[in-house]
Amino acid sequence: MDWQQILATRTQRMSASEIRELLKLLDQPDIISFAGGIPDPDLFPAQAFSDAMSGALSGPKAGEALQYSVSEGYAPLRDWIVGEMGRLGVPCVRDNILITSGSQQALDYLGKLMLSPGDTALVGWPTYLGALGAFNAYEPRYVRFDPDTNRPPESYAEGAEPGRVKFAYLSVDFANPTGRTLDAAARERLLDTAEALDIAVIEDAAYQSLRYDGEALAPVLAREIARRGEIDACRTIYCGSFSKTLAPGLRVGWVCAAREVIDRLVLLKQAGDLHSATLNQMAIAEVAGAEFDAHVEKIRSAYCSRRDAMLAALDAHMPEGVSWTRPEGGMFIWLTLPAHVATVALLERSLETERVAFVPGHAFYADGSGQNTLRLSFSRTDADTIAEGITRLGRLIAAAI
Template identity: 55%
Template sequence: MSDAALLARAPRLARRASRMQASEIRELLKIIEQPGVISFAGGIPDPALFPVDVIRQHYSDILSDPVSAGRALQYSVSEGDADLRDWIVDHMRSRGVACSRDNILITSGSQQALEFTAKLFLSPGDTALVTAPTYLGALQAFAASEPVFQDLDVADIEATAAQVRTRSESDPSDCKFAYVVPDFANPSGETMDLAARRRLLDLAERLDIAIIEDSPYAALRYEGEPVAPIQALDLEGGRSIDESRVVFCGSFSKVFTPGMRLGWVCASRDLIRRLVLIKQSSDLNAPALNQMVVARLTADHFDRQAARAQAHYRAKRDAMLEALSQHMPAHARWSEPEGGMFIWLAAGAGIDTAALLPRAIEEARAAYVPGRAFYADGRTSDAMRLSFSLPDCAQIRAGVERLAELVRQAG
């Protein structure tokens, strides 16, 4: 049967299906998994850091006891494991967010938290404020709810507010939230300073919108002083978390392992109750066994594991920054992150990094993610996201040198 005939017989899909796009990064990873290609594409934790022996022991201990095994292999409450949520409560309090177990929902990775917030806040045609560039996974999670994306300029909240009002003259309530990755952002590597976080809170107050604070990299700080979470700033002056407009999304993937697929949301009890209903209609609960293992991991190993990750990735970041400084041509510019996994490189005006990527893979045998993937409107970009988390230092130096020669030729 021809393609045209198959399309003619295809069932009619929901309108949102047309907005579901394959992840440019996931598709790219399929191409570059070949010998000799040095990949700076995926923001993938280094398996050398995975505490395999400790994890194996926790699984064994839990499954060796009939009582804990029965609990671990059974359906569980949608809110999440009580011990794990209690650890998160203590963790959030250490960061300035006074909360209780009722303010925490365990999700299947923080990506699910983004999907759930989109379902909770967005109706078709609503406005979602996102930085430009922003995390591709967030754009995908939000897109199915059919929002209108608008650039969020935290440096100029007056301009952002004016654009929202212009766009929303018929219904000013249709702007629902501002989404940010405030610490070592994916993809830019930048960190919002304290003043920018306060400006964002001011904007949210003016527009009466929520803030989605996506913070998977906060534990990966290599230098400088930590900045208070936006949610903690929102609670200054004695405000209760149940009055907060900030929805905090956290993850265990970057410190421990992404394969456990566990993240969390910290928010007001009202929002958590609503998110729990979405969770129940989605997958009922995150895997109880994994939650019990991570509860034990966090209690005994979080600080130690975070310190290991910081030292490990700091060396890789330094190797990439040094290589960029040595080899990139003068017309290239790049971020110098204080933490996280990413460096954002602007190759130079007139260079389309999406068009350049096939040559990078075939000739330079090095891969990156084109900047275009991180803009809601898919605009042409001279930028590329470089992740230093997976290659070793020698591969980082070699890959950057190869890319630098390509950028020099393209410029």
């Protein structure tokens, strides 16, 4: 059968994730991998989760843990998130929270909720590859969003017909892939632009808890609540996750937004997977309630030292003509090489000769540009291995320049 003739047009914009493919390299013991932006499994609170799941399955809630549940999510977990959002300056109630199967599902549902073919999505340049993958299925047009500049809002709508601009998507704290953080003034300009265009704001907060130094900044949603008085009057949709703080394998994230948005997302959840795994939600609620702050402090300390080791190694071993970001948190450092150096070809040579993996930067651009950029992750690698890997990579780049 010729499957191509019956596939939807949206499949033409689907492709394999380069990062997911690179993760397969982690099984090769001689590869030094700076590719996968994933947590260090040695830092997972495994015993706490073992105890939480055992308790859920052996106690009076065993039936609840193994049963179908409400689409909105496990009530005690949603209540914990309400408290956490309050600490971030986002007063809300349980009805403002939807539990999702990771924040990636939230991005998929938001694309499905808002995008028709030909509509415009404003995204960073570069931006999170997973967001592009989620939105691509709904056939949008992408426009570069520049909240760091005073670009007139109306310019973003130019050429948007026959669709219209629907939302701006940004990771505002220690963004994947660049590690950059949007400053307070840029966050206010983001809201100004969204109001002028009457569009939604999708705030991807996957890395917000991973600040190592510098002053914490209020989320965009908190800033909009300060303007409008309450969350139900806001256009900002906050996407949170336990994947970078507690455990990615349990696939638990959340959306915090106006009740009208949550109600519509619940309908998509009901049609998609009914609800996220109840046992996983119960375990997350137990572990988060008992030790979230202490655990986050532990991983901050570990990742901070690894970031510092990578920055020191870059300072020592990168040749002239290479620049990089200096993130205040998160898991990533973004390198820009001279324009003539193609990082896809560089990766091939690196794997063959130096046995160092990274992610070529073009994958994070909606238009495939950024051929001379690359992303490094420091989250899974100890200081000595970082020093060795960056030494090798610096040698390779010096030869390419």
